Amino acid sequence: MDSLEIQALSDDAATVAMLAELLIGTVAAGGSVSFMHPLSAAAARDFWRKSLAAAARGERAVLGAWQGDALAGTVTLLLDFQPNQPHRAEIAKLMTGRDYRGRGVATRLMHAAEELAVQKGRTLLVLDTASEEGAAGLYEKLGFTLTGEIPDFALKPHGGLTGTLMYWKRIGRDRFP
Numbered sequence: 095m096d097s098l099e100i101q102a103l104s105d106d107a108a109t110v111a112m113l114a115e116l117l118i119g120t121v122a123a124g125g126s127v128s129f130m131h132p133l134s135a136a137a138a139r140d141f142w143r144k145s146l147a148a149a150a151r152g153e154r155a156v157l158g159a160w161q162g163d164a165l166a167g168t169v170t171l172l173l174d175f176q177p178n179q180p181h182r183a184e185i186a187k188l189m190t191g192r193d194y195r196g197r198g199v200a201t202r203l204m205h206a207a208e209e210l211a212v213q214k215g216r217t218l219l220v221l222d223t224a225s226e227e228g229a230a231g232l233y234e235k236l237g238f239t240l241t242g243e244i245p246d247f248a249l250k251p252h253g254g255l256t257g258t259l260m261y262w263k264r265i266g267r268d269r270f271p
């Protein structure tokens with residue numbers, strides 16, 4: 095999608111409403127993004143407001159993929175780690191709206207998140223994804239290495255346990271050999 099624009103998102107009511115809609119739809123469709131179905135609009139908005147407040151403090155970045163005025167997808171880059179892990183960042187809440195899937199939106203968001211992590215001096219990117227209905231194939235295409243699986247890690251949005259797959263990728267220049 096050539097016209098897609100990736101931007102750090104800010105805490106305005108319209109953006110929070112679009113993020114909430116994306117999260118609710120993803121959870122309803124079985125996406126493993128920390129929440130159970132049905133997710134209320136109030137809980138979804140509360141999650142994003144807190145996440146955007148953390149972003150304003152520099153603890154994370156919440157990126158959005160805009161198609162004109164519509165939010166096609168989002169990804170969060172977690173940056174707030176313990177003092178002995180200043181080189182690490184983590185990917186979370188990667189979601190593409192159902193109408194925009196299969197057109198490279200998540201790939202563009204992941205490239206932008208990785209670029210930002212490198213700009214912040216991070217050299218190791220980690221993430222996990224559900225064993226069932228997760229995005230393992232996408233992450234492997236993006237160069238992430240599978241460490242292993244933890245069984246029965248979390249509940250799926252509609253119930254029943256799923257394992258999680260742990261991935262890592264070295265990025266940028268390794269400043270901490």
Ligand SMILES: CC(C)(COP(=O)(O)OP(=O)(O)OC[C@H]1O[C@@H](n2cnc3c(N)ncnc32)[C@H](O)[C@@H]1OP(=O)(O)O)[C@@H](O)C(=O)NCCC(=O)NCCS
Nearest residue numbers: 125188189190195196197198199200201223228229231232
């Ligand atoms: C996973 C998700 C973000 C992918 O979004 P997308 O914008 O459709 O992804 P892209 O178009 O950039 O896909 C890039 C490539 O990854 C592949 N891919 C995408 N989703 C995949 C998945 N779930 N499993 C395996 N491969 C996947 C695509 O086939 C595509 O391959 P290609 O380049 O060979 O055609 C989207 O399906 C989604 O929001 N799912 C629900 C939420 C979720 O599971 N998020 C991950 C949480 S860890």
